[in-house]
Amino acid sequence: MTYDLLSALAAFAFVTSITPGPNNLMLMTSGANFGFRRTIPHMLGVGLGFVFMVVLVGAGLVGVFEAYPVSYTILKAVSVAYLLYLAWKIAMSSAPGEATRAAKPMTFLQAALFQWINPKAWAMALTAVTVYAPSQSIAAIGLVAIVFGLVNLPSVGSWTILGQEMRRFLNNPSRLRIFNVAMAILLIVSLLPILL
Numbered sequence: 001m002t003y004d005l006l007s008a009l010a011a012f013a014f015v016t017s018i019t020p021g022p023n024n025l026m027l028m029t030s031g032a033n034f035g036f037r038r039t040i041p042h043m044l045g046v047g048l049g050f051v052f053m054v055v056l057v058g059a060g061l062v063g064v065f066e067a068y069p070v071s072y073t074i075l076k077a078v079s080v081a082y083l084l085y086l087a088w089k090i091a092m093s094s095a096p097g098e099a100t101r102a103a104k105p106m107t108f109l110q111a112a113l114f115q116w117i118n119p120k121a122w123a124m125a126l127t128a129v130t131v132y133a134p135s136q137s138i139a140a141i142g143l144v145a146i147v148f149g150l151v152n153l154p155s156v157g158s159w160t161i162l163g164q165e166m167r168r169f170l171n172n173p174s175r176l177r178i179f180n181v182a183m184a185i186l187l188i189v190s191l192l193p194i195l196l
Helices: 003-018 022-034 036-067 069-092 108-117 119-132 138-171 173-189
Strands: none
Touching (some): 003 119, 003 138, 022 036, 022 069, 022 108, 022 138, 022 173, 036 069, 036 108, 036 138, 069 119, 069 173, 108 119, 138 173
16 A cells, blocks of 8 residues: 555545544444443443444445345444444433443444444445555555554544533533433434435
């Protein structure tokens, strides 16, 4: 891979990783509700889950969608339904002082598996593999995955830190409720490019 292509890949990875989307909005919400330390497994699940997704997409999963286009439509419908469910859960979540013992941040495995139904993650992985690893060689796919791994974790971490810093303002249960509802609405809005 040439220096120019590697620079373009790094820029693409940064822009797609740092901009709002389901992962970042949920991490900011988790940072606000549970703090940075308790959200670390969620962040690692996003970062490593996406790296694994890039590898599998590059290894041939793209061919499944080309051979069976209806499978992509089904995936999109399931993804939208699950994200609407998550938005509802975020909107209905309690303030930390009111929360039940069942309230806890997403686990590593939940966050890693979430990548497979996250429409933005699919768009990122498919674009990254087809544009920046057109040869589909193991080395090219591995490099794309490594670049995303290096760029993604600090990017998603910044959203968690932003959420944690907002905790001082959100120490009032009614303000936290408004924040959670706003995050749920933004999560739904992030689906508009998929729906349109």
